[in-house]
Amino acid sequence: MTNVQIRKVTEIEEIYAVQKLEKQIWGMEPIPVHQTITAVKNGGLIVGAFAGERMIGFSYSFAGFSEGQSYLCSHMLAVDQEFQLMGIGKLLKDEQLRLAREMGYELIVWTFDPLESRNAYLNTSKLYGVCYDYIVNCYGEMADGLNKGLPTDRFQVAWWITSPRVNECWQPINLQYMCPFTVRLTNENHPELQLPEENDWLSAEAVEVPVPKHTQLLKTEDSQLALDWRLKTRNLFQQLCSAGFALIDVRRTEEAVQYYRFCKLSMIPLQNESSEPIEN
Known part of the structure; x- marks a missing residue:
């Protein structure tokens, strides 16, 4: 990692290199x-x-503006397959945060597939972003290898880069997470989500939701089961967002699933003292 340099890109020749890597x-x-x-x-x-x-x-981002709030929209982050799982994505986001602060931004937003638990872990457990907006079929049908075969649902990450949540690496202490969902293994050893009959779990102070550890493999080997995960978790995540919860962390396991952790958005210190509170 000492031989990897992270820096701002402005020269046109390097932007052509971005194109090549993107493709x-x-x-x-x-x-x-x-x-x-x-x-x-x-x-x-x-x-x-x-x-x-x-x-x-x-990483590529552009300026955004909505409801009186300016922000940086982080549209793409990519790492060459040869160099993945080396922490380079985190280094890119750290430099993006530093430069965005210099530019005067307080908020960076981006989206990710809710079934990609590795991305969720980076976004919430390592970067301390939060997710309280769920977008159904955000990009319509996409034919590339990562997206083909499933509706392109997305969580939107809100990265409040001047907040105590980010600056102090805030996580709630002593929360009791309820997980009323069970997972059984199919004959092919793929996880299948089982939902409870009642939804009284929405009254809990915090909730855990399982997601597959290897969604791309599941999509390849059992596309119907992958779609089942998409539709069931879509319903759960929409209910949680509507009830005022936010995704804040991922509990990693050695099982076939990981666990997304949700707490009430109102608990999370997302603004510095000089900022107005956000609305959800």
């Missing part, structure tokens, strides 16, 4: 360079990870 990882047409250059010149940001002269990862 390599997702197998689809990349964003036009004229668009990314314009975004970077108008409040956006590209951060690159380099091994020598070779770009091995990047």
Whole structure:
């Protein structure tokens, strides 16, 4: 890791390298360079990870504005497969946070597939983002390898980069997490979610929801079961968001599932003292 350099990208030649990596990882047409250059010149940001002269990862974000709140919309984060599971995604996000603060941002948002527990762990347990918005079929049908076969549901991450949640690595203490959901293994040893008959779990102070550990493998080997997970968890996550919960952490296990942890949004210190409270 000492040979990996993380830095801001502004030169057009390096933006072409972003295009090349984007196409390599997702197998689809990349964003036009004229668009990314314009975004970077108008409040956006590209951060690159380099091994020598070779770009091995990047994050791309552009300026956003909604309901009186300006923010940085982090649209893509990618790491070359050869260099994955080395912490480079975290390094890219750390530099994005540092530069975004310098630019005057307090909030960075992005989306991820709710069934990708590795992404959820990075976003909530390591970066201390929170998720309280669930978007159904966010991008419509997508044909690339990662997204093909399932509705493109997404959690939106809210990364309040000047808040105690992020600056102090805040996690709740001594919460009692309820998990009324059970998981059974199919004959092929794939996890299947079993739902309770009652939804009294919504009155709990905190809730755990299981998700598959290997969704891409599940999609390949049992597409109907993968769809079953999507539809069941969609319903659960929508109910939790509507009831004022937010995803804050992932409890990792050696089982076939990981556990997403939700607590009440009102508990989480998302604003610094000078900021107005958010509305949910």
